Amino acid sequence: MSVDTKTQLGTILVVDDNPTNIQVLFDVLSEMGYRVAIAKSGEAALQRLQSYLPDIILLDVMMPGIDGFETCNRLKSNSVTSDIPIIFMTALSDSVDKVKGLSLGAVDYITKPIQHEEALARIRVHLQLRESQKKLENRTIELSQALESLKQAQVHLVQSEKMSALGQLMAGVAHEISNPVNFIHANLAPAEEYIQTLINFVELYQECYPQPHTKIQEWMEEEDLDYLKEDIIKLLNSLKVGSDRISELVLSLRNFSRLDESEAKAVDIHEGIESTLLILQHRLKARPDHPGIKIVRDYGQLPMVKCYPSQMNQVFMNIFSNAIDALEERDKKRSATEMKENPSAIAIRTELLPNQMIGIYIFDNGFGIDENICARLFEPFFTTKPIGKGTGLGLSISYQIITEKHGGKISCSSTPGKGTEFAIEIPV
Numbered sequence: 001m002s003v004d005t006k007t008q009l010g011t012i013l014v015v016d017d018n019p020t021n022i023q024v025l026f027d028v029l030s031e032m033g034y035r036v037a038i039a040k041s042g043e044a045a046l047q048r049l050q051s052y053l054p055d056i057i058l059l060d061v062m063m064p065g066i067d068g069f070e071t072c073n074r075l076k077s078n079s080v081t082s083d084i085p086i087i088f089m090t091a092l093s094d095s096v097d098k099v100k101g102l103s104l105g106a107v108d109y110i111t112k113p114i115q116h117e118e119a120l121a122r123i124r125v126h127l128q129l130r131e132s133q134k135k136l137e138n139r140t141i142e143l144s145q146a147l148e149s150l151k152q153a154q155v156h157l158v159q160s161e162k163m164s165a166l167g168q169l170m171a172g173v174a175h176e177i178s179n180p181v182n183f184i185h186a187n188l189a190p191a192e193e194y195i196q197t198l199i200n201f202v203e204l205y206q207e208c209y210p211q212p213h214t215k216i217q218e219w220m221e222e223e224d225l226d227y228l229k230e231d232i233i234k235l236l237n238s239l240k241v242g243s244d245r246i247s248e249l250v251l252s253l254r255n256f257s258r259l260d261e262s263e264a265k266a267v268d269i270h271e272g273i274e275s276t277l278l279i280l281q282h283r284l285k286a287r288p289d290h291p292g293i294k295i296v297r298d299y300g301q302l303p304m305v306k307c308y309p310s311q312m313n314q315v316f317m318n319i320f321s322n323a324i325d326a327l328e329e330r331d332k333k334r335s336a337t338e339m340k341e342n343p344s345a346i347a348i349r350t351e352l353l354p355n356q357m358i359g360i361y362i363f364d365n366g367f368g369i370d371e372n373i374c375a376r377l378f379e380p381f382f383t384t385k386p387i388g389k390g391t392g393l394g395l396s397i398s399y400q401i402i403t404e405k406h407g408g409k410i411s412c413s414s415t416p417g418k419g420t421e422f423a424i425e426i427p428v
Ligand SMILES: Nc1ncnc2c1ncn2[C@@H]1O[C@H](COP(=O)(O)OP(=O)(O)OP(=O)(O)O)[C@@H](O)[C@H]1O
Pocket: 318, 322, 323, 326, 364, 366, 367, 368, 369, 377, 382, 383, 384, 385, 389, 390, 391, 392, 393, 394, 395, 396, 420
């Protein structure tokens, strides 16, 4: 019989101290095309199995040294050998042994003196079973890998959908606002000039005609012309501040969406952080029922960083939004005095690290995160927020952006009751 057929049929380890039994089994099994290995004691079998794993083991019960049961026990408690099917060989009358063997994890038994046909039939069945089991295990691994990639693909899809929808919306809004704001902005200076000229003209009139007609005098008093002259300049100034602010916002929206930049680009990371904060301004500033969230900046000297700017902004957006959510949630339960004594704050620190890396650390002094939740933060769809409030994708997307897209690291450390810090490190 050829070697190939032998390997195909499988390898069998026979463990028996009786030379006659060994000889008989060796002859019969080799004849059928199995590859046969021999061990003359339990110890020898355990030794052999360290370097060689058969497809099935025929194990004698009664042996000097460690007996078949103990050998079986040790094989089953070792993860390397625990899967190999074991068939006990026991004397015909020993029903106690048969039960004990099966309860120790053996798949079957054959009785001595050995009936060749029966033994071969049982070996064949168990080898086939093992083969199917292996196939099933491989298939399960393949399937769970496929499921994992499917989940990843889904996260990618949702991420790119979310990003492009948000980016397009922002770029659209920025573009639409940009023109009218420019009108206002550009016309404010001449408007101020014209108004000043009119005021000068009125003043000149007053100088030349200190005693105007009573009708004019009455009208001036009624309309409080002096106050109007003073106030219109202040009013113009606040119009200027307002239009400057809108222009800044438009710039930030553009910066944030950066739709035109799908390529990696060297940018100022602080600019990205600032434009994200500006977009979140409405959630940070004080309201009648809330003192607002303080932003503490500790920016280091950073070089320009080569990155995907819109994706980095998305990461900042996710982390800041989570911090604001946590701080708002906590403040719902605090009194005005408590909020005043320990104001809600987000601290942002950046620094240049060795090895051409930069670190961005974002800390909030909110309620913190329990240890068991900490471990799951970056899992897709993990959220503790009510349905409709959180999708649980923010941090998993951020994780992918930082690790896969930028070759960096993102981690979270938290002390419950004290606060949470997210640390981002990316190469320059
Ligand atoms: N600063 C923080 N303080 C406390 N808990 C936090 C903080 N940041 C994240 N978490 C916890 O991590 C969970 C997952 O955050 P993640 O941003 O991935 O999803 P989400 O905010 O729930 O939903 P969304 O997809 O809308 O962002 C949150 O539900 C929250 O429990």
